[in-house]
Structures are given as C-alpha cells and as structure tokens.
Amino acid sequence: MALPRRRQPACTVGGVTRPRNDTLTIGLLAGGFGLVGFDRFMILPMFPVLQRDLHLDYRDLGLITGALAISWGLCSILAGPLVRRIGIRRVVVGSIVLFSALAGVSGLATGLLSLVLLRVLMGVFEGGYTPAALVATVEASDPASQGRNIGFQQAALPLFGMAIAPLVVTQLLNVVDWRIIFALVTIPGLVVAWALARRLRPVPLAELALHTTVRDVVSHSWRDVFAYPNIPLNMIAMLCWLNALIVITAMLPSYMIAYLKLDLPSMGLALSGIGFGATAGDLVMLWLSDRIGRRTVGLIDVIGSVVFLALFAKAGPHVPTLFMLLFGTAFFLHNLIPLTAGPLSIEAVPPALMTSATGLVIGVGEIFGGGVAPIIAGFVAHSYGIQAILPMAIAGLLLGLIVLLFVRETHFPTWRAKRAIP
Numbered sequence: 001m002a003l004p005r006r007r008q009p010a011c012t013v014g015g016v017t018r019p020r021n022d023t024l025t026i027g028l029l030a031g032g033f034g035l036v037g038f039d040r041f042m043i044l045p046m047f048p049v050l051q052r053d054l055h056l057d058y059r060d061l062g063l064i065t066g067a068l069a070i071s072w073g074l075c076s077i078l079a080g081p082l083v084r085r086i087g088i089r090r091v092v093v094g095s096i097v098l099f100s101a102l103a104g105v106s107g108l109a110t111g112l113l114s115l116v117l118l119r120v121l122m123g124v125f126e127g128g129y130t131p132a133a134l135v136a137t138v139e140a141s142d143p144a145s146q147g148r149n150i151g152f153q154q155a156a157l158p159l160f161g162m163a164i165a166p167l168v169v170t171q172l173l174n175v176v177d178w179r180i181i182f183a184l185v186t187i188p189g190l191v192v193a194w195a196l197a198r199r200l201r202p203v204p205l206a207e208l209a210l211h212t213t214v215r216d217v218v219s220h221s222w223r224d225v226f227a228y229p230n231i232p233l234n235m236i237a238m239l240c241w242l243n244a245l246i247v248i249t250a251m252l253p254s255y256m257i258a259y260l261k262l263d264l265p266s267m268g269l270a271l272s273g274i275g276f277g278a279t280a281g282d283l284v285m286l287w288l289s290d291r292i293g294r295r296t297v298g299l300i301d302v303i304g305s306v307v308f309l310a311l312f313a314k315a316g317p318h319v320p321t322l323f324m325l326l327f328g329t330a331f332f333l334h335n336l337i338p339l340t341a342g343p344l345s346i347e348a349v350p351p352a353l354m355t356s357a358t359g360l361v362i363g364v365g366e367i368f369g370g371g372v373a374p375i376i377a378g379f380v381a382h383s384y385g386i387q388a389i390l391p392m393a394i395a396g397l398l399l400g401l402i403v404l405l406f407v408r409e410t411h412f413p414t415w416r417a418k419r420a421i422p
Helices: 023-041 047-053 058-086 088-108 112-139 143-172 178-199 205-211 222-227 230-259 264-292 294-314 319-333 336-341 351-384 386-404 415-419
Strands: 011-013 016-018
Touching (some): 023 178, 047 178, 088 112, 088 178, 143 205, 143 336, 230 264, 230 294
16 A cells, blocks of 8 residues: 655745645554554454353444444544644544553453443544544645545555454464453554654644635634535435444454354455455545545445445355455445545535534444444344344445435536646
C-alpha cells in the first residue's frame, strides 16, 4: 500500500496558504486507525473460543459488539466540542494512548460484565480518535487529493482489523492463550501516539476553507451543522452502512462455523476477504471520488455491495468462493463509511464545523447502526438461526440507497481545476 507523495512546501495564492500532502502525518494517522481496527475487530474471530471459556452465546456477542459501538458513537458526537476546547492534537494523541492501554487490559476479563465494561471504555477513546483523525487527515492534504488521502488513512482499519487480525488471531490461538493476544497492540499504540504528538500542529480556518464548498470562516455553534442538508441525511445513511458492516463482521465468524461447518483456520481465511476487500475499496473508490464525484461513487458502492452480499448468502462452504464474495462485498461496502463521514460531510459545512459534522454522522451511525443493530442481530440469530442476519444487512443497504439519492454532491468535475495550485 503506497503512501501519498511527500508533502511539498505550501504556496501562497491571494493571501491564502494552500497546503500540499503531508506524507508522514497521513501515514501516522493511518497507523493509528489501523490500531483502532485491530483493537475493535480482533475479538470477533476469537469469539468461538471466548464463547467456550467465558460461557457466552450469540446474544452476548451482539451485546459486546454493540456496547463498544454505542460508546464509540456517543464520544464521536462529543469530539467536535472537545477539539475546539483542547485542540485536535491532544484529542488524537490522548485517545491512542488510552485505547491501546485498554486493549491490553482486556486480556484480564473474567466474564461478560468485565468484557463489556472494557469494550465500552475502549469505545470512548476510539470514538474520540475517529472524527478527529479524519479532520487531521484533511488538514494534512492537498484539497485536490483529499479523497485519496482519506481513503488511504481509512483503509488502515480494514487492513489491520478485518484482514490481518483474523489471520493473526486465528493462528495465534493455536499457540498462545487468547488473553496474551489482547496485549499485542499496546506498545505499537504508544509509539504512534509519541510520533503524532511531535507532528500535529494547528491549521488556520482560512486554510481549512480550501477543503470545503462552504468558505465561511467565522465561528459556529456545533448545532449549526443541522442547517446543512447533507448532515441529517448522512446520519441516516451511516446508520444503514454500519448496520450492514457490523452485523456481518460480528456474526459471520459464527455463521461460517455453525452454519457452513468450517473449521477455525478456514473461517479465518475466508473472513480475511472482508479486510482485504475493504482496504482495496477504500483506496480505489475514494480515489475515484476525486474524479467522478462523491455521490456517484456512493451509488455504485451500494449496488455492488448488495449484489455480492446476496451471492454470499447463497454460497456453500467453499473457502475460495467465500473469500472472493466477501472481498467483493467489502470492496463496495466499507468505503461508504469514510465517504459519508468524510467528504460528503466535511465538504458540506464550514471549516469550523468539520469535526462536529463528521463526529455527529459517525456517532449516530455507530449508536444505532453499529450499536443497536448487532444487539438486534444477536437476538435474531438466537431466535431464527444465524443465517437470518444476511437479509437484515441487505435490507439496511437498500434503505441507504434511497437516502443517498437525496444527498447533495460536494465534489464536481471542475473541482480539481478550481483547486489547482499554480
């Protein structure tokens, strides 16, 4: 995965400094988000083992997954006011230090209650990191390529959380206790936090205004985000995307073992298709959105993810086929999340509201799509069988398609020309 080009010196045109890509900062922010992904999703492929050792069931899996997402969502909503009060660097760095430490402590869990409590606390700091890091990525980007850079930064989560984590965790479970695996991400998290503390600096509103279609550089209350139509629509759309993604990532390990009768290593291999597909989709589709528009790419994504997920629901226990179908599903599905929370929200509001806008969109989506949906899915799987989760995910995507039709485009064919730096 190639880094964006090294940041060149900014130039000044008409009294406004126009930024170029800051390769190192974007790479470090991607590393932090990769650790978020590993922390969040490593528990899913190990759930069959946790189920045995801690005496859990499908409802508990939904509760564990949903509890983190709800606390993640609540703290994403609070990220905007917090960034304005203490600065984006303190939010980003402090969040990495604390969620990395809590990931290590998760290995001390003795039952459902302690595991849920630790996941809730992790969600608090991962929720604070996510919108702040997204806006920090925009700040470090050339406006003409911010879709590509957001895609690069966001691709780290599925790469480490959904591709590498299932492979690493399922193999490590053969040689070490699951409690040890939780501690593996603490030290890398502290290293990334130290590097970002040295790298991040405040960016003036006049420079941030180059990254949005709304050039208003005055101060705003966070409530003003609701005056911009894309934000409430994006909240609903994010709920739909996260409903589909979190339901399938939380429940598919159990689906493939209990329903398709795969063994643990085969399940891990098939499940890694989600991570590799999501990584490729984030890199390709967000780059494509710099060229053909954000909303256009979003519509392509929804249709593609529905087709591949429907084919997966009909597939049998053939690992290469399952891998490819999950790769295709995630290729189109996952990038809808950074596309919606990132460009379609950030580019639709004034620079003072960027963190509040993306935080609200992420927060509401996480609480209801990432939090409530897997809890419901757990009860559906317990009552009607694990195979019933797939129609639930497809229905959410179709609802999101309807919502997306009303979202306003924020990136037009003339965008690159308007943002060109002499």
